[in-house]
Amino acid sequence: MGDRAMEGSLLYVSRSLATPADVLDIVEMSRSRNARLQVTGALVASRSRFAQILEGPRAGVDALMDSIRRDSRHAGVEVLLYDDIAQRRFADWTLAYSGASVFIDGLIATLTERVPSQPHPADVRRLVRGIEELARARL
Numbered sequence: 001m002g003d004r005a006m007e008g009s010l011l012y013v014s015r016s017l018a019t020p021a022d023v024l025d026i027v028e029m030s031r032s033r034n035a036r037l038q039v040t041g042a043l044v045a046s047r048s049r050f051a052q053i054l055e056g057p058r059a060g061v062d063a064l065m066d067s068i069r070r071d072s073r074h075a076g077v078e079v080l081l082y083d084d085i086a087q088r089r090f091a092d093w094t095l096a097y098s099g100a101s102v103f104i105d106g107l108i109a110t111l112t113e114r115v116p117s118q119p120h121p122a123d124v125r126r127l128v129r130g131i132e133e134l135a136r137a138r139l
Helices: 020-037 056-068 102-112 121-137
Strands: 006-014 040-045 049-056 074-085 096-098
Touching: 006 056, 006 096, 006 121, 020 049, 020 096, 040 121, 049 056, 049 102, 049 121, 056 074, 074 121, 096 121, 102 121
Parallel strands: 040 096
Antiparallel strands: 006 049, 006 074, 040 049
């Protein structure tokens, strides 16, 4: 396995209580904090929801999630996926940011408003792919 600790990839969604100015603050602060924690990822923010993928050492990802759960700009934080990874999807970005996406908003709604509450793996994969495509489009 080498000397690198296992890295994780976490996907969460939440309801946004943030103003547009708050979102810009979140992006700016996250980029420096993520770099310090050696975490990379991508964030999609719409008027009513956030979806974010965080990748890196599990200790760093866990520290960020603790902070996000305490952040009053988020509500209903729900982790949909937290897997070990051999390779990062967003290795080049401390935080790739994409603003509102009706498509992503719809995917998040599908996942969070589902009954029973366990999201379908295909819906989760579709959300991950959507976030990847938006991040690549920002290059």
